[in-house]
Amino acid sequence: MILFKYSLTFFAEGQGGEKTEPATSKKLSDARKEGQVAKSKEVANCLGLLSLFIVLKVALGYIGGSLKNIFGDIYGEISNVVVFWNGQMPVTDTMLMFRRMIYRILIIILPVLAVGFIIAFMSDLFQVRWEPTTKPLQPKLSKINPISGFKRIFSLNSVIELLKSILKLGLIGIVAYTFVRSNIGFILNIYEKDFLEAIGNIGKLVTDLGIRISALYIVIAGADLLYQRWKFAKDMKMTKQEVKDEYKQMEGDPQIKGKIKQKMLEASRRRMMQDLPKADVVITNPTHYAVAIRYEPSEIDAPVVLAKGEGYLAQRIKDVARENNIHIVENKPLARMLYHNVDIGQAIPPELYQAVAEVLAFVYHLQGKV
Numbered sequence: 001m002i003l004f005k006y007s008l009t010f011f012a013e014g015q016g017g018e019k020t021e022p023a024t025s026k027k028l029s030d031a032r033k034e035g036q037v038a039k040s041k042e043v044a045n046c047l048g049l050l051s052l053f054i055v056l057k058v059a060l061g062y063i064g065g066s067l068k069n070i071f072g073d074i075y076g077e078i079s080n081v082v083v084f085w086n087g088q089m090p091v092t093d094t095m096l097m098f099r100r101m102i103y104r105i106l107i108i109i110l111p112v113l114a115v116g117f118i119i120a121f122m123s124d125l126f127q128v129r130w131e132p133t134t135k136p137l138q139p140k141l142s143k144i145n146p147i148s149g150f151k152r153i154f155s156l157n158s159v160i161e162l163l164k165s166i167l168k169l170g171l172i173g174i175v176a177y178t179f180v181r182s183n184i185g186f187i188l189n190i191y192e193k194d195f196l197e198a199i200g201n202i203g204k205l206v207t208d209l210g211i212r213i214s215a216l217y218i219v220i221a222g223a224d225l226l227y228q229r230w231k232f233a234k235d236m237k238m239t240k241q242e243v244k245d246e247y248k249q250m251e252g253d254p255q256i257k258g259k260i261k262q263k264m265l266e267a268s269r270r271r272m273m274q275d276l277p278k279a280d281v282v283i284t285n286p287t288h289y290a291v292a293i294r295y296e297p298s299e300i301d302a303p304v305v306l307a308k309g310e311g312y313l314a315q316r317i318k319d320v321a322r323e324n325n326i327h328i329v330e331n332k333p334l335a336r337m338l339y340h341n342v343d344i345g346q347a348i349p350p351e352l353y354q355a356v357a358e359v360l361a362f363v364y365h366l367q368g369k370v
Contacts, residue, residue: 021243023236031236038232039127042221048120050214055112057207064200066108074101127225168220175216179209272307272344273316277324279306281363282317283356284328285335290314292321293338293348295360302347303356308339327363334359 023031031037056063074097180187183205190198238246279292280303289310295303309317321328334355342348348356 019237019239019242021238021240022233023238024243024246026246027236027238036232037127038229039124040221040225040228042217042224043127044120044123046214046217046221047123048116049217050211051119052112052116053207053210053214055115056203057211059112060200060203060207063108063112064203067105070101070104070108164224168217171216171220172213175212176209179212268344269313273320276307276317276320277326279321279326281359282321282326282328283331283335283338283359284314284318285332285339286330288314289335289339290317290321291335291338291342292317292326293356293360295356300347302350302353303360304347305338305342305344308342308344310339327366329359329363331355331359 186201187205190201193201276292279294282290282292284290290308290313291305292307293303294306307317318328320326334352337352337355338348342352
């Protein structure tokens with residue numbers, strides 16, 4: 001007794017079966033226009049972070065000295081203003097000094113941040129090349145659909161991203177712990193230093209730790225880039241049916257193309273048979289080929305092939321030639337050469353001038369033209 005019916009097609013991955021075919025260039029191009037690329041954000045993050053800490057390491061002395069001068073100038077100005085206003089400082093002067101301090105600090109820090117941003121931007125450019133698109137910025141209902149949102153949250157990709165984040169934080173934590181443990185004596189001695197020297201030592205520790213974390217981050221980013229490229233290639237795979245449908249869309253249905261080609265061939269043959277009465281001679285390989293030649297010195301520089309055919313079409317050309325009193329000349333090598341080397345409407349090549357001229361001279365002699 002049959003309890004229920006089932007269909008194995010339920011388990012197929014979409015229409016056309018399992019996605020086993022690599023993505024075509026058209027699908028990759030369409031995906032690129034939609035903003036879908038094989039890119040790892042970790043590469044931009046790690047290179048930007050590494051460049052930031054390296055610049056800080058190199059320019060730490062300059063930045064520290066500049067900040068010291070800024071705070072010295074601000075405190076000196078505060079003293080002058082307080083003395084001028086008899087121990088009181090107006091809010092307007094306070095705000096003005098605060099703005100100047102922020103402005104001077106930004107002038108020092110912005111170039112450092114700009115280097116990190118430029119490096120991060122160049123890393124993205126290196127991964128996917130420059131081809132901007134606004135498609136990802138366009139509003140889509142699927143982005144605010146709660147069902148789609150839950151699917152994204154509880155998808156396999158979300159789980160993988162969570163595991164990557166945990167692994168990344170764990171590795172960074174290990175590096176930070178190892179660094180702090182190996183420099184614990186240096187850190188404790190900071191309390192014995194004066195303020196400026198302590199600030200310099202703290203800056204050195206922060207930059208050294210940042211460079212080590214960034215170096216580890218490069219390894220993580222490299223692994224993530226390989227994973228993202230593998231995942232993108234897997235996601236872009238197509239079923240055999242999708243490849244066929246795309247080919248039909250781009251190239252057209254083969255059956256329709258065949259019918260169009262047949263119609264064009266039939267139209268070409270009709271025009272050929274209509275022009276055939278204008279021919280001066282038909283050169284044949286009596287049972288296989290027939291080629292009609294026309295030569296009008298006042299109109300064209302060289303003889304032109306008006307019509308040509310093989311088998312049944314060759315017989316039709318000869319029949320029309322007889323109906324129109326066009327001379328038929330048998331020349332097997334010449335007929336074969338003309339049929340295989342000259343298209344309809346084209347002038348004969350120079351290497352066949354002599355052979356065709358002899359045939360035309362023979363025909364003109366029969367017609368009493370020469």
